[in-house]
Amino acid sequence: MEFRDVFGINKPVMAMVHLKGYSGEDKRRRWEREIGIYYRNDVDAVIVEDYFGSVPYVLQALEFLRDAYPDRIYGVNILDEPEMSMSAALEYGAAFIQVDSVCGHLPKDADIHYGNMMTELKNNRVLIMGGVRFKYQPVLSGRSLKEDLELSKERCGAVVVTGEATGVSTDEDKIREFRSILGDFPLIVGAGLNDKNASSQLTVADGGIIGSWLKDGHTATGEVNEGYVRSFMDIVLRLRERCI
Numbered sequence: 001m002e003f004r005d006v007f008g009i010n011k012p013v014m015a016m017v018h019l020k021g022y023s024g025e026d027k028r029r030r031w032e033r034e035i036g037i038y039y040r041n042d043v044d045a046v047i048v049e050d051y052f053g054s055v056p057y058v059l060q061a062l063e064f065l066r067d068a069y070p071d072r073i074y075g076v077n078i079l080d081e082p083e084m085s086m087s088a089a090l091e092y093g094a095a096f097i098q099v100d101s102v103c104g105h106l107p108k109d110a111d112i113h114y115g116n117m118m119t120e121l122k123n124n125r126v127l128i129m130g131g132v133r134f135k136y137q138p139v140l141s142g143r144s145l146k147e148d149l150e151l152s153k154e155r156c157g158a159v160v161v162t163g164e165a166t167g168v169s170t171d172e173d174k175i176r177e178f179r180s181i182l183g184d185f186p187l188i189v190g191a192g193l194n195d196k197n198a199s200s201q202l203t204v205a206d207g208g209i210i211g212s213w214l215k216d217g218h219t220a221t222g223e224v225n226e227g228y229v230r231s232f233m234d235i236v237l238r239l240r241e242r243c244i
Contacts, residue, residue: 001127003158003186003206006073006095010240011202012044013233014075014188016211017061018220019053027053031061034224035069041229042237045073047098047209051220055084062092075129082121082128089126098190098209102130102155104148105137118155130156132178135165135191149181158186160209166220167212168192175204194218198235203243 015038021027031048038046048061058078065074070093077098078085085097102118103111122128132152133139141148152159161178163170169192178187189201189208202208214229215222 001096001125001157003127003129006127007044007207009044010243011236012073012207013236014045014047014207014209015043015214015229016051016209017046017048018051018211019049019057019061020051020221021053024057027057028060028064032064032068035065037224037226037229039069039072041226042233043229045075045095047075047077048094049077049098050079055081059088059092062088062094066093075127082118086121086124086126086128090124094126096127096129098160099128099130099156101132101134101137102128102159103132103152104139104141104143104145105134107140108142111141115151115155122155122157127158128156129158129160129188131160131162131190133162133174134160135162135168145177146181149178153182153185158188158206160188160190161205162189162191166191167218169194169197170201172197172201172204175201179204193232195232195235198232199239202236202239 017031017034019027021030035046048058050058073095075096076085076088076094082099089097106114132148161175170189186206189205193208193210194213212218212220214224216225
C-alpha cells in the first residue's frame with residue numbers, strides 16, 4: 001500500500017490516541033471524546049496506541065472507529081509488536097500501522113529474521129510507517145544511516161523520523177538529512193511537532209504524527225485540548241495552500 005494512496009492529501013496529520021484512563025469505561029469515554037475532537041477539527045487520521053492501555057483496549061478502540069467512523073482513516077501501533085499490529089489492522093479496517101523501528105535497532109544476525117518478517121508484512125494491503133533511528137531505540141545494525149534508510153524502503157511505505165524523546169522536537173537538520181538520503185520516498189515527522197515548528201518541518205517532510213502538543217500542558221498525560229488541535233490544524237491548512 002502506497003502512502004499517497006492511503007491519504008490522498010498533501011501533508012497529512014495523524015494524531016495519537018494513547019488510551020489514557022482509570023478504568024475500561026473511562027478509557028472508552030476518553031477515546032470517543034478525543035477521536036471526535038480530532039476528526040471535527042480536520043485531523044486526517046488517528047493512531048490508536050497502547051501507550052497507557054493494553055492490547056484489548058486497542059482492539060476495542062479500533063472496533064469503535066470501524067463502526068462509528070467507517071469513512072475515516074485510522075491506524076494502529078501495538079508497541080514492539082508489528083505482527084500483532086498488522087493483524088489488528090486487517091481485522092478492524094485500519095489503513096496503516098506504525099512500527100517504531102523497521103531497521104537499525106538490531107544486530108545483523110537478529111535483523112535477518114526481523115527483515116524477512118517486515119518484508120512479508122509489507123505484502124498486505126496495509127501501509128507500514130516505520131521508524132529509523134527512532135526515539136528510545138538503540139542503533140545496533142553496524143550500518144550507516146544511509147544503508148539503514150535504503151534498507152528501510154524494502155520494509156515500509158513511509159519512514160518516520162523523531163528526536164530523542166516523546167514530545168521533544170525533532171532536530172531539523174536530522175529531518176533534512178533523512179530527506180536528502182530518501183529522496184522522494186515518504187518521510188513523516190513522528191515526534192515533537194508544535195505550532196512553532198510545524199511549517200518549517202512539514203515543508204521538508206510529507207506528513208506528521210502529533211500527540212503531546214495537542215494536550216493540556218503539552219504533555220502526553222494531559223487531556224486533549226480542542227483549542228490546541230484547532231490552532232495546529234489551522235497552521236497545517238495554511239501550509240497546504242502554499243504547497244499546492
